[in-house]
Amino acid sequence: KPLLHKFTSRVVAVDGQAVRASKNSIQKNGKYILTFYDTDNGIALGQKLIGEKHNEITYAADMVEGLDLRGSIVTADALHTQEKFAAKLIEQGADYCLAVKQNQKTLYYDIQLCFVDRLETRTLEIEKIELGHGRIETRRISVSPGNTLKADHLKKWIGLDEGTIIKATTEIVDKTTGQISSLDRYFICSLNWFNTHIAEQCARSVRRHWGIENDLHYVLDVDFFQDRTQCKNANYLQNRTLLHKWALGVIRQAQKEEENNTGKTAKSVKRYMAQFNAPSIALDALTRIIG
Numbered sequence: 001k002p003l004l005h006k007f008t009s010r011v012v013a014v015d016g017q018a019v020r021a022s023k024n025s026i027q028k029n030g031k032y033i034l035t036f037y038d039t040d041n042g043i044a045l046g047q048k049l050i051g052e053k054h055n056e057i058t059y060a061a062d063m064v065e066g067l068d069l070r071g072s073i074v075t076a077d078a079l080h081t082q083e084k085f086a087a088k089l090i091e092q093g094a095d096y097c098l099a100v101k102q103n104q105k106t107l108y109y110d111i112q113l114c115f116v117d118r119l120e121t122r123t124l125e126i127e128k129i130e131l132g133h134g135r136i137e138t139r140r141i142s143v144s145p146g147n148t149l150k151a152d153h154l155k156k157w158i159g160l161d162e163g164t165i166i167k168a169t170t171e172i173v174d175k176t177t178g179q180i181s182s183l184d185r186y187f188i189c190s191l192n193w194f195n196t197h198i199a200e201q202c203a204r205s206v207r208r209h210w211g212i213e214n215d216l217h218y219v220l221d222v223d224f225f226q227d228r229t230q231c232k233n234a235n236y237l238q239n240r241t242l243l244h245k246w247a248l249g250v251i252r253q254a255q256k257e258e259e260n261n262t263g264k265t266a267k268s269v270k271r272y273m274a275q276f277n278a279p280s281i282a283l284d285a286l287t288r289i290i291g
Contacts, residue, residue: 015076046063144164147193
């Protein structure tokens with residue numbers, strides 16, 4: 001709690017991460033850690049050692065009850081697009097934005113059809129030019145009322161009758177070759193269609209989900225060497241990964257404090273890790289941040 005700051009409709013991303021060095025003859029990819037990650041605060045709210053990837057479906061809904069997610073938008077990939085999970089989030093006072101792929105075939109194709117025959121759609125176009133990567137990336141978010149779906153879907157997905165369905169299109173132009181690639185993704189969302197800035201809210205929710213991959217999982221593997229943690233003891237692995245996330249949360253807050261005080265980009269995670277090797281500096285930072 002001391003590390004958390006209040007945001008309007010903060011986005012909490014849910015995803016599992018494999019600790020590959022923990023693999024064995026049974027678990028070929030290693031054990032998985034399921035995490036609820038506050039993408040706005042840069043804080044892991046909770047985690048669970050789940051063993052196999054498919055176990056995420058069972059544990060995600062159960063973890064919702066132990067977390068304060070009121071007022072947040074919870075995002076997840078298609079594995080978690082489950083009726084029980086969505087219902088638990090609504091019950092706890094949160095909204096959901098869940099990816100829909102062909103593992104939910106009927107829902108997936110019906111959403112596609114809604115955008116083909118759309119009569120009432122709000123579209124937000126966001127263009128981002130990344131010169132450093134030699135490409136032009138255009139992101140388009142199209143939002144339609146959830147009640148354009150068939151009644152069967154609305155009965156299954158609590159909150160969708162007043163919510164939205166989303167089509168997110170990413171188009172990338174290679175500036176060197178001129179080659180164009182495009183990808184469409186679809187989502188169901190309980191955010192109310194009549195919200196004034198619904199397209200902007202949906203765009204932010206879809207985009208912020210990547211924070212759990214880029215800002216958490218990648219950093220844990222690269223800077224904390226978590227992917228190389230060789231361990232057969234489940235309790236040790238659970239506690240070790242939890243401490244990694246806690247330490248990263250402290251560093252994130254130290255970075256925000258530095259940027260607020262200096263107006264410049266903060267030092268990297270690696271530099272903070274080296275700096276906090278000195279106990280006096282680490283304790284001083286903890287006192288200020290948690291204080």
